[in-house]
Amino acid sequence: MAISKQVKQKPKSYLKKAFSNWQAECNSAVLYQAFVKLERSPKQAKLYKQLADLEEKHANYWKNVLVSHNYAIPVFKPRRRTQVLIWLAKRFGLGLVLPQAAKLEQLEAEGYLEQLEPSHIQIDEQASANLLKHLGHEEFNEFVKKIILRIRRPVLLAIGGLLFFTSIATAHNVQIEGLFFGLFTASFFGAVLHYLIGKIIIPLPFGRVWCGWACWTAALLDQLPYKKSAGWLPKKWHYFRYLHFFLSLALVALMVFGFKFRQGGLGQTALFWFLVGNLVYWLVGVILDIRLKDNRAFCKYVCPISLILKQTSRPALLKVSGDASSCLSCKSQACTTLCPMDIDIPAYIKEGKRVLSNECILCLQCVAVCPPNTLEPSFGLDWGGENKLELRKLCPKTLNLKQS
Ligand code: SF4
Ligand code: SF4
Ligand code: SF4
Known part of the structure; x- marks a missing residue:
């Protein structure tokens, strides 16, 4: 009706x-x-x-x-x-x-x-x-x-490969030695620009996304099968990358100021050293990664660039955060098991902090494997550098390296 x-x-x-x-x-x-x-x-x-x-x-x-x-x-x-x-x-x-x-x-x-x-x-x-x-x-x-789990490695390979071949095409040495060379010879192009944008400006808001999604060294090493390491080696091994950093710095200084070598930033010479440097990095990386059964062993103990990134990523707005109430009831600890950098993620979440470790490469593997509504990437203001890392079994369970 x-x-x-x-x-x-x-x-x-x-x-x-x-x-x-x-x-x-x-x-x-x-x-x-x-x-x-x-x-x-x-x-x-x-x-x-x-x-x-x-x-x-x-x-x-x-x-x-x-x-x-x-x-x-x-x-x-x-x-x-x-x-x-x-x-x-x-x-x-x-x-x-x-x-x-x-x-x-x-x-x-x-x-x-x-x-x-x-x-x-x-x-x-x-x-x-x-x-x-x-x-x-x-x-x-x-x-x-699911997408993060599926695409991270191909994306890393694609972006890393693209940047690597761009360096070849433009004949620039954008290894850290290229950066030192550029700074010492006041040639502020190529490597200096690359480090300024990729390793300083971008990490300030977005942390070490370079390492998780774009690095050409990791692009290759991450294809190895050792996705889950047994944890970090003891602290003395963490200083090796400082040694590498300062040795490279000293070597380039010697070449530029001692031997008056001035052709290493751009052109055929630059390309030659860029390729040699990469091959050595990859070779060392593959041997170390296989030996320690850890795809990220090179990043953890050898890479000198990580020292710059560790500092510039401290104030990063983008970090992983979590809900402590959901995390407390989780028995799987899948996040830490799959974290390529062996970060003790629940330790931060349970203290009500975001993941403040400056070893975090923002790969988001932890977010992808964590039960729903617990971990997520978030924007906020805090100071990173508080490292709670999982150590290999021979060491005490957690290493708390404050402000390392
Ligand atoms: S630590 Fe070094 S090798 Fe590893 S991903 Fe970062 S820049 Fe690349
Ligand atoms: S997987 Fe998620 S809920 Fe479980 S321990 Fe890790 S952060 Fe907490
Ligand atoms: S804490 Fe999460 S985002 Fe950071 S490195 Fe570990 S798995 Fe990747």
């Missing part, structure tokens, strides 16, 4: 709206039915089934309205957008499409608000939108985590 009364008041626009509502509800029903088939968790699949049934019920409501006014309903065909969403969900998982589905559901709910009736559909649609938003948030987080 209520329906025919409103039809009498504005029959054409009402029927037009009823038809578009019927189409929208059918599309949503088809989409959620596809979600039911794709969802692996039975609990979650049940929720999608409830949503699909609700949308079907709404579609039938509008169908009845249209039929009661002798409106000719065509055979339903899902919209292109629905088809694309289903394809994306099949290809890449629900995590990618749920936020979009939640947005569409919210738009539908708002559309019903404007129509001011029928109220039970308005309420259902808003509830569905809220549920999808919640599921979408969780699934999207999981999707991002």
Whole structure:
């Protein structure tokens, strides 16, 4: 009765709206039915089934309205957008499409608000939108985590390779020796620019992302199979990279000021030393990584560049943070097990701090393996350099190197 009364008041626009509502509800029903088939968790699949049934019920409501006014309903065909969403969900998982589905559901709910009736559909649609938003948030987080686990190594290889070959193409020595050479000879191009941007300016807000995502030395070494090390060697080994740093500095100073060597920054000579330097780095890295069964052994004990990065990344705005209440109940400790830099992540979280270690390379492996809603990358203000590191079994459990 209520329906025919409103039809009498504005029959054409009402029927037009009823038809578009019927189409929208059918599309949503088809989409959620596809979600039911794709969802692996039975609990979650049940929720999608409830949503699909609700949308079907709404579609039938509008169908009845249209039929009661002798409106000719065509055979339903899902919209292109629905088809694309289903394809994306099949290809890449629900995590990618749920936020979009939640947005569409919210738009539908708002559309019903404007129509001011029928109220039970308005309420259902808003509830569905809220549920999808919640599921979408969780699934999207999981999707991002899976992506991090899958793409980090290829991305590292791609960016590292690109930068390496750019150095070759421009014949610049952008090894640390190239930097020293540039500074001593006041040739502020190539290496100096590279260090200024990549190792000083970027780490100030974004920490050691260079090491996690762009370094060409690590790009190769990270392809070795030793993703999880047994922990750090004792403290005396940590000074080796300082030795390396100052030996390189002394050697370049001797060449420039002692032997008046002035052609090492750019051109054939620069390229030659860049390649020789890299080969030596890689060779030492491969031997050390295999010997210690740790892909990041070179970064931990040999790389002189890490000394610059350790200082410039201290005030970084981007660090990993966590929720202490969720972390306290976790037994897996998967974060520390998979952290390539052997950082005792829970030790920071339980103290209510972000991961303040300046050995953190922002690879986000810990975020990817941690249970939902516990670890996440975050922006904030704090001073890094407080290192809580996992040591090899022969050492005390945790080494607390304050402000190292
Ligand atoms: S520590 Fe050195 S070798 Fe390792 S990723 Fe950073 S810059 Fe590259
Ligand atoms: S995996 Fe996450 S929840 Fe578990 S100990 Fe690590 S930070 Fe805490
Ligand atoms: S703390 Fe997390 S982001 Fe930092 S190095 Fe370890 S796994 Fe990577």
